[in-house]
Amino acid sequence: MITVTPGMRRLCASVLGMEAIVVGLFTPVAINTQGIDPAVAVTVGLGLAVFCVVVVGLLKHPVAYILGSVIQLLAIASGFMVPTMFFLGSIFAALWITAIFVARRVEGVTSR
Numbered sequence: 001m002i003t004v005t006p007g008m009r010r011l012c013a014s015v016l017g018m019e020a021i022v023v024g025l026f027t028p029v030a031i032n033t034q035g036i037d038p039a040v041a042v043t044v045g046l047g048l049a050v051f052c053v054v055v056v057g058l059l060k061h062p063v064a065y066i067l068g069s070v071i072q073l074l075a076i077a078s079g080f081m082v083p084t085m086f087f088l089g090s091i092f093a094a095l096w097i098t099a100i101f102v103a104r105r106v107e108g109v110t111s112r
Contacts, residue, residue, distance in 0.1 A: 003104075004060060004061070004062055004065075005107045006107075008099065008100060008103035008107070009059045010103075011100075012056075012064075012068060012100065012103075013056045014099070015068075015092060015095045015096050015099050016053075016055055016056045016068060016096075017052070017053075017056060018092075019052050019071070019075065019092045020049045020053055022088055023045055023048040023049045024046060024049035025045075026041070026048070026078060026081075026082055027041045027042055027044075027045030027046055028041075030045060030082050034081060034082055036081055036082075041081070044078060044081065045078075048071065048075065048078065051071055052071055055067045055071060072089065072093035072096050073093075075088070075089035075092055076089030076090060076093060
């Protein structure tokens with residue numbers, strides 16, 4: 001079970017907030033540079049951005065950190081539509097993992 005700390009919530013919310021902006025901007029890039037159908041690009045880009053915002057609201061609950069990890073995998077997978085997302089998704093995944101572990105270390109939380 002994940003012990004949720006205030007610092008972990010703040011750091012993870014920051015990562016997901018920035019990620020929501022990036023995946024939201026995925027939509028026009030997918031349409032204009034990759035020729036992706038607009039309906040698909042909007043569904044993937046804005047859907048993932050909304051998912052990020054919803055998970056930010058759930059960060060008080062341990063399940064949100066699992067959902068956040070799913071977001072990271074989906075962001076990386078969006079690289080099949082816009083190859084740059086392989087890189088950006090990996091960066092956000094690294095930030096996500098770092099946010100969890102750094103906050104736990106700073107706040108002195110041990111695993112149970």
